[in-house]
Amino acid sequence: xxxxxxxxxxxxxxxxxxxxxxxxxxxxxxxxxxxxxxxxxxxxxxxxxxxxxxxxxxxxxxxxxxxxxxxxxxxxxxxxxxxxxxxxxxxxxxxxxxxxxxxxxxxxxxxxxxxxxxxxxxxxxxxxxxxxxxxxxxxxxxxxxxxxxxxxxxxxxxxxxxxxxxxxxxxxxxxxxxxxxxxxxxxxxxxxxxxxxxxxxxxxxxxxxxxxxxxxxxxxxxxxxxxxxxxxxxxxxxxxxxxxxxxxxxxxxxxxxxxxxxxxxxxxxxxxxxxxxxxxxxxxxxxxxxxxxxxxxxxxxxxxxxxxxxxxxxxxxxxxxxxxxxxxxxxxxxxxxxxxxxxxxxxxxxxxxxxxxxxxxxxxxxxxxxxxxxxxxxxxxxxxxxxxxxxxxxxxxxxxxxxxxxxxxxxxxxxxxxxxxxxxxxxxxxxxxxxxxxx
Ligand SMILES: Nc1nc2c(c(=O)[nH]1)N[C@H]1C(S)=C(S)[C@@H](COP(=O)(O)O)O[C@H]1N2
Ligand SMILES: [Mo]
Numbered sequence: 001x002x003x004x005x006x007x008x009x010x011x012x013x014x015x016x017x018x019x020x021x022x023x024x025x026x027x028x029x030x031x032x033x034x035x036x037x038x039x040x041x042x043x044x045x046x047x048x049x050x051x052x053x054x055x056x057x058x059x060x061x062x063x064x065x066x067x068x069x070x071x072x073x074x075x076x077x078x079x080x081x082x083x084x085x086x087x088x089x090x091x092x093x094x095x096x097x098x099x100x101x102x103x104x105x106x107x108x109x110x111x112x113x114x115x116x117x118x119x120x121x122x123x124x125x126x127x128x129x130x131x132x133x134x135x136x137x138x139x140x141x142x143x144x145x146x147x148x149x150x151x152x153x154x155x156x157x158x159x160x161x162x163x164x165x166x167x168x169x170x171x172x173x174x175x176x177x178x179x180x181x182x183x184x185x186x187x188x189x190x191x192x193x194x195x196x197x198x199x200x201x202x203x204x205x206x207x208x209x210x211x212x213x214x215x216x217x218x219x220x221x222x223x224x225x226x227x228x229x230x231x232x233x234x235x236x237x238x239x240x241x242x243x244x245x246x247x248x249x250x251x252x253x254x255x256x257x258x259x260x261x262x263x264x265x266x267x268x269x270x271x272x273x274x275x276x277x278x279x280x281x282x283x284x285x286x287x288x289x290x291x292x293x294x295x296x297x298x299x300x301x302x303x304x305x306x307x308x309x310x311x312x313x314x315x316x317x318x319x320x321x322x323x324x325x326x327x328x329x330x331x332x333x334x335x336x337x338x339x340x341x342x343x344x345x346x347x348x349x350x351x352x353x354x355x356x357x358x359x360x361x362x363x364x365x366x367x368x369x370x371x372x373x374x375x376x377x378x379x380x381x382x383x384x385x386x387x388x389x390x391x392x393x394x395x396x397x398x399x400x401x402x403x404x405x406x407x408x409x410x411x412x413x414x415x416x417x418x419x420x421x422x423x424x425x426x427x428x429x430x431x432x433x434x435x436x437x438x439x
Contacts, residue, residue, distance in 0.1 A: 030201075041066060044062055045130040046132070048270070052272045052273065052290075053134075056133035061133040064110050065220070066164070066170065070163045071200065072223075074197075075093075077093045080225065081145055081225045082225070084228065104186060104188065105134065105135070105136050105137075105323060106134070106137055106211040108133060109215055109265050110215040111241055112124055113131040115363030122363045134290070138190060139189045139190035141188055141189075157179065172234070174219075177208075188209045189206055203218075214365075216240075241262045247358040248358075267352060268292060269290065271288075274341070279376075279382055281377065281383070284331060284334075285331075289370075290325045291326055299350075301316065301345050301346075304341070317329055340374075388433075403434065
């Protein structure tokens, strides 16, 4: 909905109706190009085009909510800090905003990103590539609050509790991070995303930002921080978000007690363009996407155009710091043939992406080398296949037997009807049609 429409509707409907609309607007902020897995709760996936952006705009940023989006009033909101601390306290959003502010660019990726690509399939949201995004987060250091409360020596884990209310019999969404990660100066509680107040779907008014770690510990609608002297045994720590940490035979049921919580993300890159199974005209082609890593920083991205035999350095086109993703591109001079294009990211310790994904019971941390198939054809054939065969059967075209002038009229009619023929392809397309299908 446009801003003008929104304001017009509010002005027209008055105060109580506008409250209701504010709720609808939260969902409206997402682009119609998002892949919708569920509207209630909100589970939206970023389309591949998002990997071309250095910072993910909010309307393309994925949403993963286990429960319905709560409406937390920023004016009456308070954050409680309690547990293994010497002076528990409660703080308002206004007072949080008065504390020293930090900003950092950080990639957040759902541990289940890529689950839909595993075989055998497992239950859960069937994400493909886009339950990941890169934003600029603004807020306060969690360490500043913990120091103010005074951590006792018994403190081991920090429980982050959100204000969302479980749906049906589902357990409450609660996650812990070990004290060392909680005290990291880059672990923040954010009230801003991309310079705007944090949107409702992303945890307004306050969420955790745990750089380098899976999205599951970036707790939204944060309301209570409880310092614990032991491991937390809530569902989302003891049962969900656990990984065997080693290869297990596909389809195995592993006892959660034998698995470890998902923490660091894995090094990974995604190709945004070209798309899988495209037909490309020969010549200069841009291969581009984004790459990131977890606790170990990203070092480089390489591209292969021959199915993984030769690798060429890609150019990093962003400077998003230690915790952000980096956009990259590679200029490829494509000649006719069939190709398997690949991108592979490597971290600062030489860790890189596998060619085959090891299976795990909940489908977490998918990071296999992304491969895209492409067929490169001479220019006139690419126009023919891309613009004509998308809608028409070849037999129908073969039956036409037209002169060049007649083909010109035919093609221009198709363009008026919406056929996508790039200007530079019109001539080659006419040459192709009038030599192959002539009277
Ligand atoms: N309170 C609360 N926090 C939450 C969740 C949730 O359901 N409730 N989902 C988590 C998961 S699994 C992910 S991947 C991220 C998604 O954050 P986003 O919706 O801002 O993209 O939030 C995390 N924080
Ligand atoms: Mo997630």
